[in-house]
Amino acid sequence: MVDDREALHDGLRLTAAALAEAGIPHALVGGYAAWARGAPEPSHDADFAIREVDVDRAREVLSAAGLEITEPTENWLFKAYHGGELVDVLYRMVGEPIDDDLLARTDEIEVLAVRMPVLSATEIMTSKLRVVGEHYCDFSRLLPVARAMREQVDWVEVRRRVDDNPYARAFLFLLDELGVVDRAQMHDDAAPVGTRAGSSPASGDPSSHIE
Template sequence: MLPSDRDEIRDLLKRTAVALKQGDVPFALCGGYAAWMRGAPEPDHDADFLVPEAESERAAKVLADAGLEVVPPAEDWLTKVVQGNSFVDVLWRTCGHPVEQDLIDRAEVLPVLSVQMPVLQATDILVTKLMALDEHYCDFSRLLPVARALREQVDWGRVRVEVDDNDFAVVFLVLLDRLGVVEGAVSAG
């Protein structure tokens, strides 16, 4: 990503968060930029926010009313906010599951590029990233730096329990354990 593109995505991230805040839509920064705020490398692509599924239509209206370009994508679980060559995804489902209010409520308000906004906890960031792994997307090279950077902030026991049904996620936890990134990332039983 070129520096001007990074500036553009950062600007769009801030404008999206401010619009959601002003519209009183519950939300949280998630994905790569949430991980970045907690010490991971800065992502080189879009930014992502979560909103509860029950707020999805209102979120899209609030963003459009704030003058942002809202584009309905082919997917039926997110809204895209576009500016130039950059975009922000506002998701109301992750890995086929509706975003629930409790996930948003667990987020911690942090300053992100000078804007106070809720940011997912490190454990929730890892769980959502690991649950996205499947036979079509299984890129451990993107996850490894995130797991390394966030390892001391993560409740690995909770991660284990929440991703137990995803074989790709479980294998990633085995990899973390074998590399010594996180001792006990997987249980012996």
């Protein structure tokens, strides 16, 4: 009998292979993208990103590959199941449409014996930090990811893109305090984390809660 983890792995492989065979630009994102880059393996679904223009075609090819397609109420993804395990196929992240520019910020990495485009560590970290806020702020899950990918991340770029979110700034400050990432790696101007004026919380768009 196929266990849940094996079914999820098979679903991830099938999704990557079907999208690639159909010539649909895509990238592994979220927790499994971080895992491909050395982070702990997540205990939940896998996530792929595609452009919205490719959604109908992606549904067709994944259904033909044997995955069960369902349409959630959210308007930023569809769901594909294999053996009861979930692969989310997103066409928006952090409330923004996925485009060619984002899909270009990837590396070809062998994941579960299949080579596929995997989102860059900088993009993974940025997307995770842009959504932390009052209602979603689990630093205990972010820390192992940051530790594992710290040498692959452009921390100056991450800080620049999350600097309007006080929760994200607090996490970057914590990384410095714990010695995970030195402040100098995060600040091209050597300014302390969290001292920027005019900062405001992130919007908390649910479309970015990919783990």
